[in-house]
Amino acid sequence: xxxxxxxxxxxxxxxxxxxxxxxxxxxxxxxxxxxxxxxxxxxxxxxxxxxxxxxxxxxxxxxxxxxxxxxxxxxxxxxxxxxxxxxxxxxxxxxxxxxxxxxxxxxxxxxxxxxxxxxxxxxxxxxxxxxxxxxxxxxxxxxxxxxxxxxxxxxxxxxxxxxxxxxxxxxxxxxxxxxxxxxxxxxxxxxxxxxxxxxxxxxxxx
Numbered sequence: 001x002x003x004x005x006x007x008x009x010x011x012x013x014x015x016x017x018x019x020x021x022x023x024x025x026x027x028x029x030x031x032x033x034x035x036x037x038x039x040x041x042x043x044x045x046x047x048x049x050x051x052x053x054x055x056x057x058x059x060x061x062x063x064x065x066x067x068x069x070x071x072x073x074x075x076x077x078x079x080x081x082x083x084x085x086x087x088x089x090x091x092x093x094x095x096x097x098x099x100x101x102x103x104x105x106x107x108x109x110x111x112x113x114x115x116x117x118x119x120x121x122x123x124x125x126x127x128x129x130x131x132x133x134x135x136x137x138x139x140x141x142x143x144x145x146x147x148x149x150x151x152x153x154x155x156x157x158x159x160x161x162x163x164x165x166x167x168x169x170x171x172x173x174x175x176x177x178x179x180x181x182x183x184x185x186x187x188x189x190x191x192x193x194x195x196x197x198x199x200x201x202x203x204x205x206x
Contacts, residue, residue: 020127021059028055030097037093037102047091049131050102051139056131060106060124067124067148068106070184074196075109075122078175081200087114094118099139108142111171117141119171125149134163144171151185153177 033050036057040046049056060068072088079086087110094117095102108118121142123133126149134156137145145163147154155177156163157170169175179199186192 020061020064022127022130023057024054024130026054028053030100033095033102047104047106048093048102049104049133049136050095050100051131051136052100054131058130061126064106064124064126066189067184068122070189070192071122071124071148072107073189073193074180074183075107077193077197078172078180078200079111081197081204082174084111084172085113086111087118089118092118094121094140094142096140101136101139103133103136103140120144120146122146122148138163144169146177148181148184151181153181 028050030050033048033055036055037048040048045059047058047060049058072090076086076088078084089108089110091104091106092108093102093104094108103121105118105121106124107122109120111119117140119142121137121144123145125147134145138158138161141158143158145156146169147156155166155169157166158164169177180196183192183196183199186195
């Protein structure tokens with residue numbers, strides 16, 4: 001299975017462009033998953049997810065990547081302006097063989113202190129189906145997950161080993177994600193960041 005997956009399927013399945021493509025297969029061992037990660041190296045063209053012998057490889061669209069970068073920049077501006085310490089880990093692979101789970105978030109962060117497992121994972125969603133992302137993050141112990149879909153944030157927080165939907169971030173309770181969402185959708189990223197920074201400064205000057 002591993003040699004077929006790596007040598008036959010993967011190079012032929014996914015193409016870059018302004019649409020997302022997913023390749024999903026089952027019966028993949030942990031060793032096969034790790035072999036794929038090694039073969040991909042530091043490639044930023046794909047996102048790989050693994051859960052209980054099910055493997056998913058996604059080729060994100062241009063729109064997906066624009067939203068991912070915009071969200072990351074806006075969040076980091078908020079953290080900087082509020083003097084909140086953070087470690088931005090990008091799409092670092094988070095994985096655990098014991099939990100049989102692995103994921104490359106669109107963005108992820110440690111808040112307050114640096115940690116092996118990030119506190120926050122951010123997922124941009126443009127297509128449905130695939131592996132259970134929240135189950136992967138639950139197994140890995142990520143305490144908060146934001147999904148960006150249809151120009152809206154949905155927030156999940158880990159409580160008693162299960163995710164609960166929340167109206168605001170528990171990690172960053174003063175961050176208005178509904179307001180930040182308006183800046184994510186501005187077409188000019190520089191204008192979005194400039195306006196967002198001014199908004200934050202104006203709101204903290206009172």
